[in-house]
Amino acid sequence: MAMLSAVLHEKGLVDDAVAMATAAIEAAPESMAVRDIIGYALSNGVQSFHVPMLLDHARNAAYARAIRRMVHPGMRVLEIGTGGGLLAMLCAEAGAIVTTCEAQPTIAATARAIVDRNGFSDRVRVISKRSDLLSIPEDMDAPAELVVHEIFGRRLFDEGVTAALRDARARLLVAGAPALPPRAEIRCALARSVDARRRVVTIEGFDMSLFNLLTVPGRQLRLKKREHVDYCSETASVLRMDYDAPSPFGPQTETVSLVSTGGRIDGVMQWIRLDFGAGETLESDPFSEDGASSWGATLFDFAAPLETAPGDIVEVTLSHKDMRLLVDAVVRPRSTM
Numbered sequence: 425m426a427m428l429s430a431v432l433h434e435k436g437l438v439d440d441a442v443a444m445a446t447a448a449i450e451a452a453p454e455s456m457a458v459r460d461i462i463g464y465a466l467s468n469g470v471q472s473f474h475v476p477m478l479l480d481h482a483r484n485a486a487y488a489r490a491i492r493r494m495v496h497p498g499m500r501v502l503e504i505g506t507g508g509g510l511l512a513m514l515c516a517e518a519g520a521i522v523t524t525c526e527a528q529p530t531i532a533a534t535a536r537a538i539v540d541r542n543g544f545s546d547r548v549r550v551i552s553k554r555s556d557l558l559s560i561p562e563d564m565d566a567p568a569e570l571v572v573h574e575i576f577g578r579r580l581f582d583e584g585v586t587a588a589l590r591d592a593r594a595r596l597l598v599a600g601a602p603a604l605p606p607r608a609e610i611r612c613a614l615a616r617s618v619d620a621r622r623r624v625v626t627i628e629g630f631d632m633s634l635f636n637l638l639t640v641p642g643r644q645l646r647l648k649k650r651e652h653v654d655y656c657s658e659t660a661s662v663l664r665m666d667y668d669a670p671s672p673f674g675p676q677t678e679t680v681s682l683v684s685t686g687g688r689i690d691g692v693m694q695w696i697r698l699d700f701g702a703g704e705t706l707e708s709d710p711f712s713e714d715g716a717s718s719w720g721a722t723l724f725d726f727a728a729p730l731e732t733a734p735g736d737i738v739e740v741t742l743s744h745k746d747m748r749l750l751v752d753a754v755v756r757p758r759s760t761m
């Protein structure tokens with residue numbers, strides 16, 4: 425059955441592959457070989473963030489509270505980016521009629537099976553499509569009254585939230601339908617890192633530095649690494665997006681002046697904050713009190729470390745273009761201000 429699941433998956437019969445995989449694991453729950461065959465086949469194309477994300481209790485609970493506050497029985501909800509179906513089921517549990525779409529076909533098929541297993545198939549329709557390919561009335565009977573979205577990457581924009589919500593607002597929502605969350609922003613601070621930057625320089629006597637051309641700027645910081653990074657300024661909010669406002673929802677570029685506490689600065693730490701309204705926020709700063717965000721943070725290294733005196737201003741410019749977040753910085757010594 426496990427092999428059959430793998431073959432079905434390869435042929436694009438993803439719902440059948442998920443059903444066969446479920447049956448295979450039920451038939452041989454102890455078998456690691458069965459799990460191996462299924463895992464290698466079905467995980468193909470599934471991004472690795474899904475499991476940490478589903479285990480991120482603070483994230484799940486913040487969405488659950490906001491959904492219970494915003495959704496009322498009979499409401500038509502569009503959720504963009506089903507994943508495992510968690511947010512869609514929370515909306516259905518609150519009484520909504522939900523259309524949810526997922527760009528990755530195996531994830532969509534698995535979400536459909538999860539929704540079915542939890543008894544929500546009559547109220548949650550999982551559509552295996554990117555949101556910009558949805559249409560009314562083929563996929564949704566009528567425009568939605570609320571759009572729920574969690575298509576935020578570590579750098580906020582890197583899962584395409586701006587374009588997806590722009591398109592949904594234009595075609596799939598009633599005028600003025602609220603977004604959940606309604607707001608999100610970038611958070612940042614100057615930072616010093618005790619870890620050597622991971623740059624390719626001379627390796628075994630060869631100049632390999634050109635290989636750095638193939639890397640994206642920014643180090644992903646895993647959780648609980650406070651001992652490796654210090655903030656060298658206050659934290660700041662930039663690029664505040666308001667998804668209830670007309671597209672493009674907020675500024676494309678913004679400069680913030682951060683006051684250095686002095687000494688060497690290696691770069692700019694960046695993370696995200698979501699604002700659900702009614703005082704409910706969720707921040708991915710891995711060094712915050714509650715820590716443990718599945719998003720983590722990014723350290724954008726300067727081309728070379730900056731030496732600063734206390735009070736020097738570092739002007740940090742953040743801009744976003746399509747799905748990319750760009751960071752640049754200039755020092756203004758205190759004496760020249």
Ligand SMILES: C[S@@+](CC[C@H](N)C(=O)[O-])C[C@H]1O[C@@H](n2cnc3c(N)ncnc32)[C@H](O)[C@@H]1O
Pocket residue numbers: 477478504505506507508509510511525526527528531553554555556573574575576583584588
């Ligand atoms: C960060 S996960 C969130 C999953 C789920 N909503 C949750 O919160 O547990 C985002 C998911 O949305 C999908 N996705 C991203 N942009 C999408 C789009 N425009 N249309 C459909 N699916 C999208 C990705 O493939 C991914 O599975």
